[in-house]
Amino acid sequence: MARYTGPKAKISRKFGEPILGPSKALQKKPHAPGQHGRGRKRKQSEYAVQLQEKQKVKYIYGILERQFRGLFHRAVVKQGITGENLLKLCEARLDNTVYRLGIAPTRRAARQLVSHKHIAVDGEVVNIASYSLKPGQLVSIREKSKSLEAVTTSLSARNAKRYNWLEWDQQQLQGVFTNYPERDQIPENVNEQLVVELYSK
Template sequence: MARYIGPKAKISRKFGEPIMGPSKALQKKNYGPGMHGRGRKRKQSEYALQLLEKQKVKYTYGILERQFRALFHRAQVREGITGENLLKLCEARLDNTVYRLGIASSRRAARQLVSHKHIIVDGEVVNIPSYSLKPGQLIGVREKSKSLEAVASSLSARNTKRYNWVEWDGQELVGKFISYPERDQIPENFNEQAIVELYSK
């Protein structure tokens, strides 16, 4: 599957959750998209449920299949529970961390900021959204980019929600990736074990 650039509400309705950001469509149309969305739901097979769970994580973080499979392999060879390792590696992506810090209003917007060289890591410009951060690394906004309207509006409307694995200095516009998050700290509703079972077949 190529990177999805279609209607976000359609994907949210597919999973019944606002996985690509807040969506009013879920309140107005609380059934699946398409002409059969209101039809009788058939019982899904175990494989279908596992596949849906994988797609949910991929859509949430904006990851393609090849990247996702590589991440899964890295999660497998690390110590610990494979499913939890997978989510930790997804959370450590640069575009996701920029979003968690509040520099961007969505993961899509964060990806664009990184790609357009507005973000620095440890003082160096990094334009790879999938760049994997290590604990202790500093993430900031490039000096020339601090006046960008998108960055300024996102920081001014910055969510009061704080995440334990990142910290933000509003004066210097610099954040820190403190550590990989624990599973119970990640707010998204994922069944990572289903993904592990899918890839184990």
């Protein structure tokens, strides 16, 4: 699968923020990667700024171009603001929800759990990371997978962060995708309007 598997710190330095998880590299090297990273920044064109924002969203959610374009078309036909719809659809992905519930420490780890058939939706095993959840659907860990070290470690380190669109049952180790989140509930620092402008050209 053509996923980005390179250095996470390099991507974080490229965008100037830890988009793929906490990174000490940003503190040590606050400039962009490469031999010209310390040099004077040239003024970016409007297109470059829009493209960079699109790339940022793709890296955050781990989505490839073709899949991302498909999500954008779904966001366009959906009622509401296109940019917000796009982020809502990204948040409704199964791998992202597994990450948000705290079952996995990162979206990469969540994708692996899903593809290795450790996650079930409404009692049925689903191994498609891009599976789009609908409000009311139940996401759970398979009975055989509840003792997995990766899962138990992540759940024990699970922080107190709660998301309004998700409900988590610690006893049953399952969560419910209650509704699509509102834009102000999504913590990611992205300007979705720039992505809309890029695709609207």
